[in-house]
Amino acid sequence: MRILHLLNHTNRLNGHVHAAVDLACAQRMLGHAIAVASGGGDFDALLTRHDVEQFTISHRRRPLDLSRSLFLLRHYIQAWRADVVHAHMMTSAVLAWPVCKLVGIPLVTTVHNEFQRSAILMGLGTRVIAVSTAVGRSMQKRGVPLSKLHVVLNGTIGAARFQGRDRTPVDLGFPAILFVGGQHPRKGLPDLFEAFSSVHARHPAAKLYIVGEGPHLASYREMVGKMPCSGAVTFAGAQDDPFAWMLGADIFVLPSLADPAPLVLSEAREAGCAIVATDVDGIPQLLEQGMAGILVPPRDPPALASVLCSLLDNPETIAEWKRKSQTKIDYLTIERVAGETMKVYKAAISSLRQ
Known part of the structure; x- marks a missing residue:
């Protein structure tokens, strides 16, 4: 499968970025063609090492920037021949929704920050991933149909971000x-x-x-x-x-x-x-x-x-x-997260063919 992840940036210290980067690398290791479209950042080198293609798309919320980003996203999706777009933040979902509708491929969204009021925009997805059962219940209360929702609990064990990391404990004393x-x-x-x-x-x-x-x-x-x-x-x-x-x-x-x-x-x-x-x-x-x-x-x-x-x-x-x-x-494990996410993609593709 050819999967295009869309997110604001690839900088550290943002949980949704860590989750998206972990997932992209895990999917690539499973043999899928993976690309990440973002504003770039700290994890670009890691993505390159794992053979994840990268495209630059601004998520600045200004009319001219958004218009250019819509044009670029459509170009990348068609030229790269994406089977599915996976958006990880609200701006990404809003950008991807009209383009995916136009080119006829599914949009999958992940709700990472459900506590934000704008999280309802993640309901634009053909399928919506909630990162815990509690998030799924919250999104359902906000009006996202149960038929769209899938829970894929977060997990990090085995993630590419941690390969080769130093396992020497910092001496913090006791207790x-x-x-x-x-x-x-x-x-x-x-x-x-x-x-x-x-x-x-x-x-x-x-x-x-x-x-x-x-x-x-x-x-x-x-x-x-x-x-x-x-x-x-x-x-x-x-x-x-x-x-x-x-x-x-x-x-x-x-x-x-x-x-x-x-x-x-x-x-x-x-x-x-x-x-x-x-x-x-x-x-x-x-x-x-x-x-x-x-x-x-x-x-x-x-x-x-x-x-x-x-x-x-x-x-x-x-x-x-x-x-x-x-x-x-x-x-x-990230392997379990990747496997469950692939099932969501297949369900999203199948729903568009019906």
């Missing part, structure tokens, strides 16, 4: 608690800081590491700087590959307020961390409904602190949850 993600309100970091303040009072040897960056990083640093636990919190910034930090951590924490299907949980499970995360959106599904990680209510720092203290009170409990993180972990 080390780690967060990896963007510095955005929906990630719930203020709740983690409040919880850790209580944890550190009971376990003064505990350390908290924050890996990632974002628009609220400065305010979070200022917030923590006023807490008694400030000396035990390290803001490590963005890392090209946080996996080594996960390998060095004892407990991985994700206190999100909203998270469709965070890729970072697949990575933390592969690294063998004990995991504590909030019971929201796709997180329970990625943690086998609590069998592979401890679920806590969102916006509840005392509950989070209680769970973290219970783990730190007994190192054997941490070791037990590290073992539990491996429960059904084989389901989180």
